[in-house]
Amino acid sequence: AQKVTQAQTEISVVEKEDVTLDCVYETRDTTYYLFWYKQPPSGELVFLIRRNSFDEQNEISGRYSWNFQKSTSSFNFTITASQVVDSAVYFCALSEAGDSSYKLIFGSGTRLLVRP
Amino acid sequence: SQTIHQWPATLVQPVGSPLSLECTVEGTSNPNLYWYRQAAGRGLQLLFYSVGIGQISSEVPQNLSASRPQDRQFILSSKKLLLSDSGFYLCAWSRDGPWGEQFFGPGTRLTVL
Numbered sequence: 001a002q003k004v005t006q007a008q009t010e011i012s013v014v015e016k017e018d019v020t021l022d023c024v025y026e027t028r029d030t031t032y033y034l035f036w037y038k039q040p041p042s043g044e045l046v047f048l049i050r051r052n053s054f055d056e057q058n059e060i061s062g063r064y065s066w067n068f069q070k071s072t073s074s075f076n077f078t079i080t081a082s083q084v085v086d087s088a089v090y091f092c093a094l095s096e097a098g099d100s101s102y103k104l105i106f107g108s109g110t111r112l113l114v115r116p
Numbered sequence: 117s118q119t120i121h122q123w124p125a126t127l128v129q130p131v132g133s134p135l136s137l138e139c140t141v142e143g144t145s146n147p148n149l150y151w152y153r154q155a156a157g158r159g160l161q162l163l164f165y166s167v168g169i170g171q172i173s174s175e176v177p178q179n180l181s182a183s184r185p186q187d188r189q190f191i192l193s194s195k196k197l198l199l200s201d202s203g204f205y206l207c208a209w210s211r212d213g214p215w216g217e218q219f220f221g222p223g224t225r226l227t228v229l
Contacts, residue, residue: 033215043204045220052215091159095215101165101173102148102210104218108159 002027004094006107013082014115021077021110023092029053031097034068034075035104039089048090051075082114118143122207122221129228135180135194137224139207142188147209149190150218151182154204166190202228 003026013019025034036048049059051068059066063080079086089111093104119142129135141147151163162175164182172182179198183191190207204225208218 035217037220043206043223043225045206045208047217047219050215050217101167102216103150103162103165103175105162106160 002029002094002096002105004092004105004107006090006092006110008110009108010111010113012113012115015084016081018078018080019082019112019114021079021090021092021112023075023077023107025073025075025092025094027094027096029096029098033095033097035093035095036066036075036077037091037093039091039109041088045091048077079112082112084114084116087112087114118209118219120207120209120219120221122205122224124224125222126225127227129197129226131199131228132196135192135197135201135226137192137205137207137226139190139192139221140188141190141209144188144209144211146187147211149184150208150210151190151192152206152208154206156203160206164192197228199228202226 005024008022032053034051037045038048039045049066056068065078067076089109091109092107095102095104121140123138149166152160153163154160164172164174166172166184169184169187180194204223206223207221210216210218
């Protein structure tokens with residue numbers, strides 16, 4: 001069965017520290033898609049990135065970077081030089097090509113607190 | 117551009133009262149639509165999804181129901197609310213295909229007293 005695990009419930013760092021949010025997934029599908037979303041205190045989920053199962057290249061977008069490793073079924077998210085505005089709950093999610101609903105399976109989220 | 121609306125933004129209802137939450141999408145056609153619930157401090161739980169008008173699939177048995185009377189309208193309802201229905205309800209839409217990210221609405225914060 002498909003599953004997404006975010007073992008870190010809450011992380012607290014001081015501004016300018018680097019922080020990595022872990023995500024481990026389970027799926028039987030060979031074609032699938034992984035996502036990261038950010039949920040600021042306002043509540044609305046903001047899309048950050050999408051990765052398909054055939055593309056293991058790491059991606060960097062400004063201070064954000066993502067490390068996708070199929071061998072360990074992980075899709076980790078690193079924020080470099082964290083800022084107070086990065087404080088939010090971050091969700092990792094999985095979508096399977098074999099699921100006609102295309103629904104997202106979410107992890108339980110990691111709450112990141114960046115202290116000044 | 118596409119936008120997704122939800123209302124109301126907040127709602128306080130007594131136990132046993134009915135519920136109707138509405139979600140509409142603009143700027144796209146034939147979207148997949150989803151209702152999620154997020155309990156306080158927890159992750160998102162998929163409640164219903166719809167791939168077309170009148171087509172509703174339920175993920176979790178509960179006293180909630182969903183309807184899609186129009187292509188870009190998705191309604192979440194209940195005849196009698198329970199205390200456990202309290203939470204943050206998010207509507208989302210996606211383009212056809214699992215590769216597409218889901219776009220979320222601003223959410224409705226429901227408190228059942």
